[in-house]
């Protein structure tokens with residue numbers, strides 16, 4: 001194995017602080033390394049493989065599409081793209097979709113859409129996107145400018161103008177930060193990369209009301225929390241508000257790269273030529289995403305997500321060394337009593353449990369939404385052993 005690490009170090013740009021393991025196979029909630037060791041995957045490739053590794057329904061749809069039509073570009077019509085947009089608009093209640101390739105490019109589309117809306121409805125001076133401190137919206141220059149983490153931004157300055165950040169949790173802070181140049185407020189309902197920090201429904205509703213009062217758009221970045229992860233199709237559903245624009249990506253095609261920017265009629269202001277991508281919404285990834293949606297519906301995955309969330313939350317909360325557990329659905333953060341998250345995460349790997357540390361004292365759990373009750377019990381006992389070690 002160390003031979004692969006050395007080869008990687010010789011040819012791959014060192015942007016990732018990788019965990020020392022190479023996986024060769026996955027099945028359901030399980031991953032296997034080169035030596036055949038089994039790991040219970042409670043991270044699902046960073047909240048991506050929501051209907052399990054090597055999902056047969058997704059694999060069959062992709063294999064079929066691969067032999068029919070792989071790519072023609074967006075110069076032409078393809079049926080899977082339209083069918084997926086029909087499903088996403090039905091499920092979200094939003095009106096239209098632009099397909100991108102991942103989370104960052106879905107957010108780029110959302111930012112451009114907000115600017116276009118500001119320009120069209122209020123004039124050239126309405127362009128700013130206001131996001132939150134500790135948010136994460138991607139690594140392209142614009143999405144990095146929207147990301148409220150100065151540590152990630154500093155070495156790439158100057159960043160594109162037209163972005164601002166405000167502290168979360170207090171609506172008055174947002175009210176004060178919305179100004180004449182604001183076109184949109186962009187928010188995650190639960191900050192995933194920011195440490196698994198959920199925002200209260202009342203707070204999110206107040207932001208919606210503030211956006212209405214100020215006549216600015218509300219964007220929900222559902223890249224991590226969307227597509228069932230919080231127990232509903234989209235994370236705002238059940239929280240008593242609706243965004244104007246929303247983005248999804250990670251779990252949409254269970255591991256194939258895809259992103260989507262959805263908007264209501266009011267915000268659907270792109271004209272022909274305003275935005276484009278060569279690969280976005282290709283037939284293969286759209287067939288994969290359609291199969292994911294079918295799997296979530298037919299295997300009652302949302303109900304399983306909620307039941308397993310309760311089980312995991314209760315089990316983790318009862319462990320010595322866990323101060324609290326926060327998050328929604330199967331996006332949970334175990335807040336440790338001490339800054340031991342890195343050490344505990346590493347001990348988990350040794351114990352055959354994949355999780356990750358998102359803060360010095362927070363370990364993130366984001367297993368496949370198809371995880372079974374028995375597997376959740378195993379995850380809790382492996383985590384307990386790692387904590388005790």
Ligand SMILES: Cc1ncc(COP(=O)(O)O)c(C=O)c1O
Nearest residue numbers: 102103104136137138221223224
């Ligand atoms: C909320 C959120 N937005 C955007 C992104 C960026 O997505 P991608 O890595 O696919 O560009 C992420 C990735 O973690 C995310 O969690």
